[in-house]
Amino acid sequence: MLYAREIRTTFETFEGRCPHCQQWIIFNRLENLDDAVQIDFAEVTCLNEACRQPFAINGDTVDPPFAQMLFSAFPLMDRKQYGDATVAICRSYEMFFAHSLYEMLVWQPFVGERYEPDPVKTAERPEAARAKALFDGSRDIIWTLADELRVRYAAI
Numbered sequence: 238m239l240y241a242r243e244i245r246t247t248f249e250t251f252e253g254r255c256p257h258c259q260q261w262i263i264f265n266r267l268e269n270l271d272d273a274v275q276i277d278f279a280e281v282t283c284l285n286e287a288c289r290q291p292f293a294i295n296g297d298t299v300d301p302p303f304a305q306m307l308f309s310a311f312p313l314m315d316r317k318q319y320g321d322a323t324v325a326i327c328r329s330y331e332m333f334f335a336h337s338l339y340e341m342l343v344w345q346p347f348v349g350e351r352y353e354p355d356p357v358k359t360a361e362r363p364e365a366a367r368a369k370a371l372f373d374g375s376r377d378i379i380w381t382l383a384d385e386l387r388v389r390y391a392a393i
């Protein structure tokens with residue numbers, strides 16, 4: 238099996254030069270690669286209609302998605318696409334905070350308690366209390382806005 242020797246990766250795509258037709262083939266991770274986050278090895282079929290030969294791809298980045306998103310801002314800055322770069326950076330921060338919550342609330346209890354977490358201790362952890370306060374605060378804001386809109390539009 239031939240490999241794509243030249244590759245480029247982004248948060249959403251894995252691009253590789255087909256070893257048969259030499260075309261750059263763009264695989265969307267969701268559409269073409271079964272939502273693969275990181276590809277150690279995959280057998281793919283060239284998307285060039287005139288080629289359609291199988292080849293292998295590997296060598297994907299190991300950066301978490303928030304870092305990939307942040308790195309995607311650099312070429313945008315080089316092309317002076319500052320608006321798109323700002324959006325990419327904001328998305329990166331959003332993904333970083335979601336990643337942090339996931340790590341703290343899902344994985345940290347397993348690691349800290351040697352993969353046998355006590356449900357009572359887990360609920361009493363400071364991270365759980367902070368997450369609950371954050372959730373409760375966000376929920377209160379949404380309910381307040383929804384109630385304001387309900388009152389405002391009920392009067393029309």
Ligand SMILES: [Zn+2]
Binds near residue numbers: 257285
């Ligand atoms: Zn090809």
